[in-house]
Amino acid sequence: KKLSLDMFERIARAEAKIHGKSLEEVHFHEVGAIDSIVDMVGAAIAIDYLKVERIMASPVQVGGGFVKCAHGLFPVPAPATMEILKDIPIKSGLVPFETTTPTGAAILAANVEKFSDKMEFSVERIGYGIGNRDLEVPNVLRVYLGTAADGLDEIDEQYILETNIDDMNPELYSYIEERLFEKGALDVFRTPIIMKKARSAIKLSILVNKKQAGAVQGVIFRETTSIGMRKFRVEKIMLQREFLALPTEYGEIKVKISYYEGKPVKYKAEYEDCRNAAVKNQVPIVTVYRTVDQEMEKRTRSEK
Incomplete structure (x- = not known):
């Protein structure tokens, strides 16, 4: 949608x-x-x-x-x-x-x-x-x-938008983060900082692609108390990734596998899939994660 x-x-x-x-x-x-x-x-x-x-x-x-x-x-x-x-x-x-x-x-x-x-x-x-x-x-x-292609990590040029905020209702941050993600932010994070005159504040940082930078900037100026921001270019290096639909006793769980120099080095089960499986099967979510680990270990052994 x-x-x-x-x-x-x-x-x-x-x-x-x-x-x-x-x-x-x-x-x-x-x-x-x-x-x-x-x-x-x-x-x-x-x-x-x-x-x-x-x-x-x-x-x-x-x-x-x-x-x-x-x-x-x-x-x-x-x-x-x-x-x-x-x-x-x-x-x-x-x-x-x-x-x-x-x-x-x-x-x-x-x-x-x-x-x-x-x-x-x-x-x-x-x-x-x-x-x-x-x-x-x-x-x-x-x-x-x-x-x-194997052996090639993805290098992507992106931007960090940052602004320091010391005069906004903290309850608004979760709403603003939702709006930022809706407009294309790749990541949003907050850092507690101390500004001049010992004022407590939050540094709001947003990682964004070039084409979404304007829309994200609009959210900051319309939805927060900020009247200025910093923008700088960053180079993001990412491991190659692929998604695996892993069959388990609790249903199919999507797993993201990351590769370095053409070899798998880590994996992560998708939280939403694990959550839905835990709710549907009435088991603790840690049990679903544990089952994913077991299935991934079996898969790794069979491929050797």
Whole structure:
């Protein structure tokens, strides 16, 4: 639900800016069509179902020529499409037709973490989507499902946003953290600090990708008492990960396995799965975790 709403909101904000209206006043020309709604909700369901760690895409090919919009004929890309694709690498002119609609742009902008022509992963599965229009080049969208190449840890450029707060009701922090995660924060943490004149305060720190930084910044300024923040770039190095659906006597538990130099070095059972299994089977949650450990040990021995 959150993913699909994020896509809808991107189109709404683009339409609002183009027409000089507020978000509440905007009229959806593109997203009101049933096929557009199905596309965005379907994309959100697919992403949630696949449980991928990150999504990458090639620079966006927008096409060329002209497109008829609700307010007349416009050059490709359409105004809403271009507004949504700001700060995203694009290519144009491959064919004299529109190849990226506002709906497609919103799906990419809301979900893709990195745009690059490089394929730095090993492909496990391939999917194709074929368009109806016959073009000089294949009218095909190709999607790969894969894992990062062995021996390569993921290095991702992200940002830390920080602000010191000494005059806010502490009860509000849990609500603000929820709002930050809704807007795309990757991590949120609080550090007790002592400011000048011995004032007790909280340093609120948020880890975020570049494309979500603006939305997260908006939460800080609208929802907290802060009037300023620090922003600095960080490089995050992550172990390669894969998810395993582990069968146990309490049901299937999702386990995240981390790899270093191509070898598994640690694993962690997903808390929500363990919690749900404990509630369903009326057993202590530590019993579920213990069972996962036993099953993982059996799996490790069988692979040797």
